[in-house]
Amino acid sequence: MEIVYHGIIIFISGYVLLRVTGKKAVSEMNTFDLLYIFVLTNIISSPLEEESVGKALIYAVLIVILYKIFIRLSLNNKLRWILYARPTVLIRNGDIDRKGLKKVRMPMNELLSNLRVKGYPDTQQIAMAAMEETGSISVIPKAEYRPIQPNDLNWKVKKEFLPIPLIMDGQIIYHNLKYLQLEQKWLMNEVEKRGKTAENIMLATFLEDGTLFIDDNVMINHHHDPHYYTPGKDEK
Template sequence: METLYHGIIIFLTGYLLIRVTGKKAVSQMGSFDLLYIFVLTNIISSPVEVESVSKALTYAVIIAILYKIFIRLSLHNKLRWVLYERPTVLIRNGDIDRKGLKKVRMPINELLSRLRVKGYADTQYIAMATMEETGIISVIPKSEYRPIQPNDLNLKIKKEYLPIPLIMDGQIIYHNLKYLRLEQKWLINEVEKAGKSVEDIMLATFLENGTLFIDDNEIKSHKNDPYYYTPGKDNK
C-alpha cells in the first residue's frame, strides 16, 4: 500500500511540475529544456529505488524553480543570445554551407533527406535553410519558387472557419454547445435525423453553414479501389 501511495505522489508531482513550468518544456525542446526534463525525470524516479520520497520531491521542486527563472531570463534580449544557441545556416542563396554542416555534424545526404520531408528536392531553389536551436531545419524558398499566395493574385479570401466539435468519441462536448448557444435537444435531433446515435459517432462538428457534419465509426467498403491501397499483406 505504501508503494502505491508513493507511486501516486511521484506521478502527480511530476505532472504538476511540468504543467507549472509551461508548454515550452514539452514542445520542440531546446538544449536547456531537454536538460530540465532529463534531470526532473531522474529525480522523481529516484524514490522508487532509494525510498526517499520527500528529498527527491524537494529537489524536483528546486529544479522546476530554476527552470522557471531561466525561462524568465531568456525573455531579455541581452541574455537570450547567451542562453540559447544561435541558428546555424546550412544553405544560403542556393549554396550549401559546408562550415554550417560541419558545425552541426550533418552529412549532406541527411540534409537532402530532411529537405525532401519539407517538400524541397533541389537546393538551388532555397534562399536560406537553417538549423534552429531546437534541432529543426527551417527553410525559406527563393521568392520565384515560393508557393503563390492569394495576395499575389489580388484575390479576396474569406476568413477561415474552424469547424467546432460537438461530439467526440461518442461523448457530447457541452462547453462547445454552450459557446455556440445551442441546446442539447437540437444536437440530438440532428443526430437522429442522420439515423445515428451519439455513442456511435467518432466526430461531429458544427460547420460554417450551421449544419452538423458526422463521421461515424463505419468504414465504407472500397471494393479494391487502387486509391485505397495500403502497403502490407492485409489488403484483401
C-alpha cells in the same frame, strides 16, 4: 548547503554537456526544457533506489526554481543569445553551407531527406534553410518557388472558419453547444436524421453554413479501388 551546491552543479554541468552535444540531440525541445525534464525525472525516481525521499524533494524543488530562473532570464534580449543556441544556416541562396552541416553533425542525405519532407527536392529552390535551437529545420524558399498566395493575384478571400466540434469519441461537447447557443435537442435531431447515434460518432462538427458534419466509425469499402491502395497491407 551541500545539497544546494550539488543541485546547481548538476544543472549547470548537464546544460553545458547538452550544448556541447549539439542541437540535433535536443530534437524539438530547447536545451533547458530537455535538461529540466531529464534531471527532474531522475531526481523523482531516485527515492525508489536510495530511499531518500526528503533529499530528492529538495533537489526537485531546487531544479524547478533554477528552471524558472533560467526561463525568466531568457526573456532578456541580451541574455537570450547567451542562454540559447543561435540558428545554424545549412543552405543560403541555394548553396549548401558545409561548415553549418559539420557544426550540427548532419550528413548530406539527412539534410536532403528533411528538405523532401517539407516539399523541396532541389536545394536550388531554397533561399535559406537553418537548424533552429529546438533541432528542427526551417526552410524559406526562393520567391519564384514559394506557394502562390491569394494576395499575389489580388484575390479577396473570405475569412477562415474553424469547424467547431460538438461530438468527439461519442461524447457531446456541451460547452461548445453553449457557445453556439444551440440546444442538445437540435444536435440529437441532426444525428437521428442521418440514422446515427451519438455513441457511434467519432467526430461531429458545426460548419460555417450551419450544417453538421459527421464522421462515424464505419470505414467505406472501396472494393480494391487502386486509388485507395494501402501500402504494406495484405488485401484479400
